Amino acid sequence: MSQSVARSRTNHETIARNSSLPLEAIETAYDRIEAERHRNCWIYLRPREEALEACRKLVARARTGENLPLLGIPFGVKDNIDVEGMPTTAACPAFSYTPWHSAHSVERLTAAGAICLGKTNLDQFATGLSGARSPYGPCASVADARYIAGGSSSGSAVAVAAGHVAFALGTDTGGSGRIPAGFNNIVGIKPTVGLVSSRGLVPNCPTIDCVSVFCNTASDGEAILEIIEGFDFEDPYSRLPRAFSFATGTEPSFRFGRIAAADLECFGMPECGELYERACERFTQIGGTAIEVDFAPFRQAGELMFSGPWVAERHSAIASLIDIDSGSLLDVTRTVLGSAAGYSAIDTFGAIHRLHRLRRDAEAIFAGIDALVVPTAPRPFTLEEMDRDPITLNNRLGYYSYFANLLDLCGVAVPNAILPNGMPMGVTLLAPAWHDRALIGLAQRFEASAGRAAFELKPGG
Structure with missing residues (x-):
């Protein structure tokens, strides 16, 4: 899986002409997932052939000229966020139901051509920061199976860090979209509360819940945020951004x-x-x-x-x-x-x-x-x-x-360095609401200072 979110957006026409590229990415994703069931990061996995057929249909639409900026990009969704036709459990089997409609954020991603492969593990009802509170098994860090992955969005972070998907949706109430990013050496975007609709999210603390993004670079996170952000009148917790300009994060000092x-x-x-x-x-x-x-x-x-x-x-x-x-x-x-x-x-x-x-x-x-x-x-x-x-x-x-x-506050969690025991540790940039783009800009500069390869997916485990 050499493609990435940011690169896919710039190579839309090439991918539309060569249908084998996204199909190969889907096949590779399933091969990795099936070889790494021990990671416990998936609760529900979409049938492989169903995902491949969805990809073929998307490529056919793109060939007619339809703009699909995330064409063929595989992603995962935390299992407290609804995906049409897939069970939502919130890591509680007795609670399970199958929704008729996807969450607003998922609808936007699939409309942009991304392909949801399934639902990821979490601390039950998103109550925890460890990734160890699930009847579907604990999630360990990809760096060391002895250590926690962090939670509650553990499965989403591990799926990205293990190279199963290009990005994944999580949620964040008290750190669930940041801590798993830190312990798995990836990026976690925690938007301003209300910037991304929470419609279709199993509530935890509704007044401060938000949908988050796990990805490999801040640029990928920015690309996803551009797709899923926006006011949603049907979500009572959605908010309109304040009408004044902010720094972009690219200023020299x-x-x-x-x-x-x-x-x-x-x-x-x-x-x-x-x-x-x-x-x-x-x-x-x-x-x-x-x-x-x-x-x-x-x-x-x-x-x-x-x-x-x-x-x-x-x-x-x-x-x-x-x-x-x-x-x-x-x-x-x-x-x-x-x-x-x-x-x-x-x-x-x-x-x-x-x-x-x-x-x-x-x-x-x-x-x-x-x-x-x-x-x-x-x-x-x-x-x-x-x-x-x-x-x-x-x-x-x-x-x-x-x-x-x-x-x-809004936040961006970025990889920092590795402890002597081999565990990654990250840092998080925080700023007042609506400064999301400025933080992403600073995160991009921080990434560049470490010499990280932009836009590359994690290699397989």
């Missing part, structure tokens, strides 16, 4: 916020902090000026996610879909949701008022910087460690990610 070395939290793995320092040096080398910022407002906002009443929104959303006490849920899922009972309406309004104050503190910090750079996750954990203490370690994973949607 920029200011980036960084966490002071003394304030870095790596939970007992200091070598992760060393890689963050290296990333900050690289941002300086490409024209950035580092500015130390007070991380306290971000940390305090993150604490509201699972140590505050937002878990009650999660409980409310999932309880509307399935009986939480029926025995259909994993014990860890039920335990997390059960904590919602400890919060009252008074607690909720108090937390909302506190969040508004923290948002103002964050606004003041971003007034002096173009982007905030944080570790995508503090450190990796093994599957064995997560099994022993799933809730404490899960909350540690979200230390640098939980706050983003609560503070109305």
Whole structure:
């Protein structure tokens, strides 16, 4: 699979003339998937011949002159996002249903010529950041099977990193579209909440859920975002962008916020902090000026996610879909949701008022910087460690990610460097809502500084 999203868009006519190119890509994808079932990254796989026939029909349409910018590109969809004719389980077999219509984002991708190969694994009902909370089996990092892939969009990230697909859709509420990217050495695009329609998404925390993108380069992510973004009146959480211009991320100089070395939290793995320092040096080398910022407002906002009443929104959303006490849920899922009972309406309004104050503190910090750079996750954990203490370690994973949607930030997670144990670690660029393109521009420059081959799919495992 040598084609990529960005390259396919520029070679549309060539691919339309040579139908073997996309068909070969589909065949290769299925060969890899079937050879790597042990990765547990797929819950449902579309029949091979069905995908090939869909590809042939798309090529025929392209030959008539129809513009299909993603012609023949294979992709995966997290199994809490609807795809017409494919079961949606949210990693809960008792919840399974087969939708008549695809999610809005999936409709746009297939209309552009992309081919969905199936549904990917996840932490049950997207409740987790490890990728180890699924009855369909845990997902491990492609770098080392002893370590978690990160979640909840674990299957989507692994499918991209293993070279099964060119890109995949995930979701992000508290880091699910970024942490798996970091632990699998790929890119994760977390759009501004409301930029991409959430219609057709199984709700988690509806006010802060968003569809995310996993891909191999920031350019690929930008190409996908251009297809799926846009206001959707039928989605009550969709938003119109603010009507003013932003920097593109290509300006020669920029200011980036960084966490002071003394304030870095790596939970007992200091070598992760060393890689963050290296990333900050690289941002300086490409024209950035580092500015130390007070991380306290971000940390305090993150604490509201699972140590505050937002878990009650999660409980409310999932309880509307399935009986939480029926025995259909994993014990860890039920335990997390059960904590919602400890919060009252008074607690909720108090937390909302506190969040508004923290948002103002964050606004003041971003007034002096173009982007905030944080570790995508503090450190990796093994599957064995997560099994022993799933809730404490899960909350540690979200230390640098939980706050983003609560503070109305957009983000791009990019690969950074490899730990001595072989595990990849990423960094995430964050900025206020609607600065998505500026962050992608900075991410592209960061990629170039590492000498990454643009537009290439991951080689097979």
